[in-house]
Amino acid sequence: MKKETAKTLRAFSIELVVYAVLVVAYFFLVLHFLGGWLHSLEAHHRYSYATVAILLIIGQAVLLESVTTFLLRMLRGRSE
């Protein structure tokens, strides 16, 4: 039991490190390029901005859920 818990914690710690690297890259790439465009959209086309905002947040959630699930499965070596 303890061995299993230790294995899960180790896998989770590694997942967090890998995930943190991906997130930092994401901050610099996506947010840096999107920032100016979204600001301009928000100032001039509110309805388009509102639609894009919802699509972005849902799209990102689906993507991140897939990434975290994939990382967990890969690191634990089995399906949850």
Add this chain to the structure above:
Amino acid sequence: MFFPISGAHISPIYLALVGFLIGILGGFFGVGGSFIAGPALRAVGLDWNFAVGTDLAHIVGKSVVAAKRHRALGNVDLKLGLIMAIGTIGGAEVGAQLIQLLKRAGNVNLVVSVVSIVVYVSISSFMIWESRKSLASARPNTKRDHSAFSHVTRAIQGFKLAPMIHLPASGVRVSFWIILVVAFVGGLFSGFLGGGAGYIRMPSMVYVLGIPTHLAVGTDLFEIIISASYGTFSHAIKGNVDILIALVMNTGAAVGAQIGAISTQYFAGPKIRLAFVPLPLIGAAIVIYTLMSGHKL
């Protein structure tokens, strides 16, 4: 990091950590976590109207992750969630209009702060009474979701105003109008105070509709995806959403929400409800501190 839409300077690590914490709470309790996120965003200088709208956007993303996990665990009543979404959207629109009225009157910060304190303290007081009573009267080692408030729930379920809705996933038969009222009240608070208003709706689903706690958590998250998306759209066209802040918060929430959702399977209903009690109180304490310190009110 500078966020040009709201004009705020906020650390992305702070936002991701706040998202992570709220993700765990949201996945476990089925709440949006606005009682933490709202004050946490206010604490770094974001105006209330931006805090409310941005928090709603972040909740959409977090709820997608947590609801997907709860669905895999069999904790989502899709029929109930879809019906509730109708009432919640109506209520959220009325709440958002109230925020606009207060913005024009110039006292949005004070009114929202006072209302949120009253609501948070009331919910915590009721839930600590109910869950402790339920735990005291429950049989040892039982897995059944028992509630000390069940006599009131049964009386509400006995109110047979057509159309009656049968919810096989939850094992409940209740009037459509009661579901709609519960959802409308939740939506009203969602639009007014921000977040998905799970702090109102999750307890209401358990105590008023009689939904088992685990199903209430998962269904609430599913319903929040629909209603918070509508709320986000409504706030975004009013200029209250900084989507860049929400996207950064969601990077932490995606991990936290999965941890929270998986953890629910290890706890019985009354224990989840008792553990819920401190959360609104923490939110109230942060709002009181912000009011008393006079930090950008």
